[in-house]
Amino acid sequence: MSIKNEYxxxxxxxxxxxxxxxxxxxxxxxINPGEVHAVMGPNGSGKSTLAQVLAGNPAxxxxxxxxxxxxxxxxxxxxxxxxxxxxxxxxxxxVEIPGVTNAYFLRSAYNEIRKARGEEEIDPLDFLDLxxxxxxxxxxxxxMLNRSVNAGFSGGEKKRNEILxxxxxxxxLAILDETDSGLDIDALRIVAGGVNALRRPDNATIxxxxxxxxxxxxxxxFVHVLANGRIVRSGGKELALELEERGYDWLLDAA
Amino acid sequence: xxxxxxxxxxxxxxVERVGxxxxxxxxxxxxxxxxxxxxxxxxxxxxxxxxxxxxxxIESFATLGFPTTSNEDWHFTSVAALxxxxxxxxxxxxxxxxxxxxxxxQFEGDWQTLVFLNGHFxxxxxxxxxxxxxxxxxMSDALSDEARARIVERHFGxxxxxxxxxxxxxxxxxxxxxxxxxxxxxxxxxxxVHLLFVSDDAAEGALVSPRNAxxxxxxxxxxxxxxxxxxxxxxxxxxxxxxxxxxxxxRLRHYKIQRESINAYHVGSWYANQGRACTYEAFxxxxxxxxxxxxxxxxxxxxxxxxxxxxxxxxxxxxTVDHQTSVIHAKESCTSHELYKGVLDGDSHAVFNGKVYxxxxxxxxxxxxxxxxxxxxxxARVDTKPQLExxxxxVKCTHxxxxxxxxxxxxxxxxxxxxxxxxxxxxxxxxxxxxxxxxLTIPAVRDELERLAFERFAVxx
Ligand SMILES: Nc1ncnc2c1ncn2[C@@H]1O[C@H](COP(=O)(O)OP(=O)(O)O)[C@@H](O)[C@H]1O
Ligand SMILES: [Mg+2]
Numbered sequence: 001m002s003i004k005n006e007y008x009x010x011x012x013x014x015x016x017x018x019x020x021x022x023x024x025x026x027x028x029x030x031i032n033p034g035e036v037h038a039v040m041g042p043n044g045s046g047k048s049t050l051a052q053v054l055a056g057n058p059a060x061x062x063x064x065x066x067x068x069x070x071x072x073x074x075x076x077x078x079x080x081x082x083x084x085x086x087x088x089x090x091x092x093x094x095v096e097i098p099g100v101t102n103a104y105f106l107r108s109a110y111n112e113i114r115k116a117r118g119e120e121e122i123d124p125l126d127f128l129d130l131x132x133x134x135x136x137x138x139x140x141x142x143x144m145l146n147r148s149v150n151a152g153f154s155g156g157e158k159k160r161n162e163i164l165x166x167x168x169x170x171x172x173l174a175i176l177d178e179t180d181s182g183l184d185i186d187a188l189r190i191v192a193g194g195v196n197a198l199r200r201p202d203n204a205t206i207x208x209x210x211x212x213x214x215x216x217x218x219x220x221x222f223v224h225v226l227a228n229g230r231i232v233r234s235g236g237k238e239l240a241l242e243l244e245e246r247g248y249d250w251l252l253d254a255a
Numbered sequence: 256x257x258x259x260x261x262x263x264x265x266x267x268x269x270v271e272r273v274g275x276x277x278x279x280x281x282x283x284x285x286x287x288x289x290x291x292x293x294x295x296x297x298x299x300x301x302x303x304x305x306x307x308x309x310x311x312x313i314e315s316f317a318t319l320g321f322p323t324t325s326n327e328d329w330h331f332t333s334v335a336a337l338x339x340x341x342x343x344x345x346x347x348x349x350x351x352x353x354x355x356x357x358x359x360x361q362f363e364g365d366w367q368t369l370v371f372l373n374g375h376f377x378x379x380x381x382x383x384x385x386x387x388x389x390x391x392x393x394m395s396d397a398l399s400d401e402a403r404a405r406i407v408e409r410h411f412g413x414x415x416x417x418x419x420x421x422x423x424x425x426x427x428x429x430x431x432x433x434x435x436x437x438x439x440x441x442x443x444x445x446x447x448v449h450l451l452f453v454s455d456d457a458a459e460g461a462l463v464s465p466r467n468a469x470x471x472x473x474x475x476x477x478x479x480x481x482x483x484x485x486x487x488x489x490x491x492x493x494x495x496x497x498x499x500x501x502x503x504x505x506r507l508r509h510y511k512i513q514r515e516s517i518n519a520y521h522v523g524s525w526y527a528n529q530g531r532a533c534t535y536e537a538f539x540x541x542x543x544x545x546x547x548x549x550x551x552x553x554x555x556x557x558x559x560x561x562x563x564x565x566x567x568x569x570x571x572x573x574x575t576v577d578h579q580t581s582v583i584h585a586k587e588s589c590t591s592h593e594l595y596k597g598v599l600d601g602d603s604h605a606v607f608n609g610k611v612y613x614x615x616x617x618x619x620x621x622x623x624x625x626x627x628x629x630x631x632x633x634x635a636r637v638d639t640k641p642q643l644e645x646x647x648x649x650v651k652c653t654h655x656x657x658x659x660x661x662x663x664x665x666x667x668x669x670x671x672x673x674x675x676x677x678x679x680x681x682x683x684x685x686x687x688x689x690x691x692x693x694x695l696t697i698p699a700v701r702d703e704l705e706r707l708a709f710e711r712f713a714v715x716x
Contacts, residue, residue, distance in 0.1 A: 055671050059663070083673035095668035099686025108682065109672035116673065148686075165672060 006071050008033050008204050009054075009173060013065035015229075016053045022063060023049045025229035031173070034201045038215055038240060039208045041226035042248045047208045048092050050226070051177040055089035056082050069173070083109075084116035086172030090162035090179050092208075097149040102161070105149045106131060106168050113169060134167040138194045155182035163194045170198070175206045180214035192217030212244040227252050281338060286320040288341040293428055296344060302398060304408055312417045312427030319421040331606040331638040332577045336546060337520040342462035342492040344429055345373045351455065352377055360451055360484050363699040367391060367446040372453045373491075374431035374463040384446065388439035391448045394466060397435035407435055410468050414498040414526035420550070422522045426496040430466035433495075438475035440502070447478040447697070454484070454516060458491040467497040471505040473530065478508040478697065483523070485516035485543065492520045499527035499535070503557060506534040510700060514543035514707070517572075521547040531557030531586075538695060539566035539595075540704050541576050542711055552581040555589040555617075564593040564609075565694045567704070569711045571600035571632075581610040584617035584650075593624040596691045598684055598712070599635035606638045611652060613645040620645075622652040629687050630660050631680065681712045 009031040016024040023046045031037055039047055053060050054067065056079030067074045074082065097105070111121045122130070132142060138160045150158050159179050166174055176195065180188055195205065195218055207218055215223075215237065223239040224231045225248070232251050233239065243251075293313045298306070321338060322329040352372050357380065361368065369392065370380040376393040383392035390403060398404045417424040434450045452465055469479055483493055493515060501507050515521045521544040529535055539549050553562050568576040582591045597605045607626045628637045641654040661683050669679035688708050695701040 057667050057671075059667070078676075079667060079670040080673050080675045080679075083671055089671055091668070091671075095665050097665050097668070097683070097686060099689040100682055105669075105672070105682075108674055108678065109669075112675060112678065113673040169672065 007031060007068070009067065009069055009074075011065070011067045014050075014053070014062070014067055015064040016049060016060050016062050018049065018060050023229050024053065026065065027226075027229075027231060029224065029231065031204050031206070033172075033204055035222065036199070036205045036207060036218060036220045038220035038223045038237075039206060039226055040210065040212075040223060040240065040243060042252070043210065045226045046229045047226050048177055049229075051089055051092075051175045051206070051208055054175060055079060055087065080112070081116075083169070083171075084113050088166050088169055088171030088174045090159075090166060090174065090176040092177040092181070094150045094153075094158040094162055096151045096153075098151040100149050101146055102149050103131070103145040106145075106165065109165070110168055131168060134164060137167050137197055138163050139190050140164055156184070156187045159183055159191060160187065163191050167194060167198060172202065173204050173206070174198075175208065177208045178210060179207075180209055180211065188214065189217060212240040215240045225251055282321050282323065285338045285341060286317070289425060290317045292341070292343065296429060302404060302408065305398075305411070308412045309428050309430075312424045315417045316421055316424035316428055319419070319424060322421055328579060328608070332546070332548060332575060334546075337492055340460065342460060344431060344464065345375070345457065345461045347375070351457070352380060352453065354380055356486055357451060357453060357484075360453075360482055362447075362449065362480070362703055364697075365446045366449045366480075368449040368451055369393060369434050370451045370453065371432060371465060372455065373458045373461055374465065376432045384444075384448075388442040389437070389444050391434065391436045391444065394433045394435045394468075403435075403437075406437055406470070407468065410470050410498060410500060412498075414500075414528055415496050415524070416526065416552075420524065422494050422548075423496055423524050426464045426466060426494050426524070429462060429464045429494075430496070431464050433466040433468075433497075435467070436469045436477065436479060438471050438477050438505075440472040441474045442472075443475070444477035447480065450479065450481045452481070452483045452493070452495070453486060454489060454491055454493070454519065455486040456489050458485075458516075459489040461489075461491040463491060463493045463495075465493070465495040467495070468499075469497065469507065469509065470500045471502050471507050473502040474504040475502060476506045478510075480510045480512065480700065481523075482512045483515050483521060483543070484512075485514070485519065488516050488518050490518040491516070493522070495521075495523045497523075497525045499525060499553075501527060501529045501533045501535045503530040504532050505530070506536075508536045508538075508696065510538045510695075511540065511549070512704070512707075513539070513541040513547055513549070515547065517543065517545060517574075519544045522550075523548070524550040525552065527551075527553035527562075529553060529555050529557060529560045529562065532559040533557065534560070535562045536696070537562070537564050539568075539578060540707070541566070541568040541578075542570070542707065544576075545573065546575040546577075548577040548579070550579045550581075552583075554583045554585060555591070556585050558586045559588045560586075561590045562592075563694065564591070564595075565691055566595040567688055567691050567708065568595075568597045568605060569688070569708060570597075570603035570605060572603060573601070574603045575606070576603070577606035579608045579610075582612070582622070584611070584613040584620045584622065584647075586614075586617055588619040589617065590621040591623070594691050594694065595626045596688060597626075597628040597637065598631065598688060599628065599637065600631040602632070602634035604636045604638075607656070608640045608642065609654065610642040611644070611654070613643075613647050613650055613652065615646040618647050618649040620647060620650040620652065622650070622654075624654040626656045627687075628656075628658045629684060630658065631684065684712050685709055
């Protein structure tokens with residue numbers, strides 16, 4: 001029932017902060033289905049803040065502006081409702097939850113999203129089949145299922161686990177926050193392969209990254225540079241290469 | 256080296272709780288009524304020494320009276336509510352109990368069950384183990400055999416502190432039936448023993464005083480579960496005492512599940528004495544009763560022994576749950592590990608007091624204690640107090656306590672995956688509790704407690 005010419009995500013003059021400090025100082029960004037957007041920028045520029053605000057982390061405060069998702073005001077929704085509507089954030093720092101197994105966690109999430117859409121809960125055995133198939137995508141061992149969520153996982157395992165969750169939950173809008181950091185080249189290839197396999201014309205992806213390395217594998221349609229809480233430059237994929245060569249300083253001076 | 260850490264969440268409640276004050280006159284009058292009814296308290300045939308113990312105990316109780324909140328051990332828990340009436344021992348057992356009534360309290364696997372209803376042994380639902388090397392049966396039966404009665408006599412009253420603990424004195428005066436378990440040297444009890452203390456509607460107003468003793472000779476092994484359960488919502492007072500002897504090289508697993516009636520009061524005290532190179536695993540699981548108090552004390556009286564004291568309490572509404580543990584390291588190279596976890600909802604109140612005392616000669620002591628509490632509501636309150644007294648210099652003792660709400664980062668992570676707040680909180684609560692349940696080494700017990708815990712959160716959520 002979408003209105004014509006409507007963006008999937010439309011962020012207007014978004015300002016947000018944490019602990020009494022303004023971090024995002026007016027973000028404008030529009031995303032259409034099928035697109036891949038890279039958000040780059042130096043450490044501390046506000047990339048994770050943007051990702052967390054879009055996912056609904058209550059620790060961050062929205063100070064102004066708006067964001068609509070398929071025409072609906074996004075920032076007033078509870079985080080679980082955003083997820084049920086198809087938004088997924090792969091965390092820069094995935095959270096450890098000792099005592100809850102990965103399998104139970106994944107099945108709960110999968111079923112809650114189905115229930116919110118008016119669908120039946122999945123049969124546990126069918127779910128096992130589904131999950132084993134998705135695990136192949138990220139080349140994860142099934143022993144991972146009986147371990148506590150992210151507890152004692154290596155950095156690479158945590159990042160793969162994020163992509164596994166994404167593969168199981170099949171979001172419409174995926175936000176990957178530095179999913180490449182801490183990965184060796186093999187792991188990077190696996191994670192990127194997983195993301196690419198999940199790309200569909202009606203899905204969109206925001207890839208937050210500090211380096212252009214990942215963008216060799218996940219090729220973006222647009223590249224945005226975030227600095228001091230603002231998007232200071234947008235361009236095509238060649239912008240990433242330019243950043244790789246010249247660094248961020250020349251843009252910071254302009255900001 | 257002493258390494259003491261006390262961590263508390265920034266907004267942890269540190270208000271001291273001195274419950275509703277009880278007028279002295281009321282308290283003393285109530286105590287006098289118990290002393291008064293001792294005269295009418297009818298016991299069948301029993302050994303002279305037992306009668307003598309009862310008389311000494313009621314005298315001690317008359318001197319002590321009921322504790323007030325100015326008593327250091329009762330500072331955070333008021334007994335005012337249970338002084339509103341005088342509880343009276345139930346003279347005869349009702350015959351209304353069937354195997355079906357108690358089926359849901361049983362465990363999977365090879366268990367021997369001794370059933371007590373409102374303080375009386377229910378023979379037709381119980382199995383007595385009476386072999387050459389292992390005895391596990393009701394105290395009443397154990398005393399009827401002359402040789403066995405002598406073993407009982409050697410242990411009964413040897414550890415229970417009737418001089419300073421009013422409720423223990425009260426139990427010793429009015430003690431009803433209970434279990435006697437004796438495992439000979441170098442013997443493993445063939446089955447786990449389940450002591451199932453049931454209260455039904457006939458327990459209204461009852462004083463139920465189970466009295467148990469567990470004796471493991473050297474290198475013996477046994478598992479004993481004490482369950483306190485209710486069929487109904489009667490208001491009664493369970494006041495139980497168990498004396499525990501763990502011989503050299505022996506190993507005892509000793510568990511308690513307290514799921515009394517929501518209107519009941521429960522006081523349960525364990526007194527243990529450990530020999531050399533032995534292991535005592537004590538676990539307390541508490542979800543029932545309006546007010547419950549569990550005392551667990553052990554004396555590490557031989558070198559190289561180990562005690563683990565673990566527990567989980569889950570309370571809501573107006574419940575109060577109080578755990579007091581005491582470990583005395585009297586000899587060298589012993590270890591004591593303690594983990595108590597609590598989940599509180601509604602206006603509930605939890606108290607934890609863990610005493611560790613290290614004698615000058617108890618060098619190379621290794622003591623570890625933690626008490627972690629999860630608050631699910633604004634109204635819930637915790638008073639936690641570790642108490643270390645260390646008189647040896649070559650020891651390693653740590654303790655820590657936490658009180659706080661569900662971790663907001665973890666909560667957001669779950670929500671960001673589409674899981675709504677009530678399920679997310681239930682999952683995190685369950686995960687919090689699961690850590691301590693993992694200490695349970697019998698899968699059937701662990702599974703049952705996990706089920707009870709999960710059920711409990713489902714109601715609370
Ligand atoms: N929890 C927090 N409390 C205070 N400041 C924070 C917090 N999280 C992030 N910041 C600050 O916000 C700014 C932006 O951080 P972030 O969005 O994580 O940047 P990026 O992901 O681009 O590296 C940084 O200066 C950081 O120090
Ligand atoms: Mg970041």
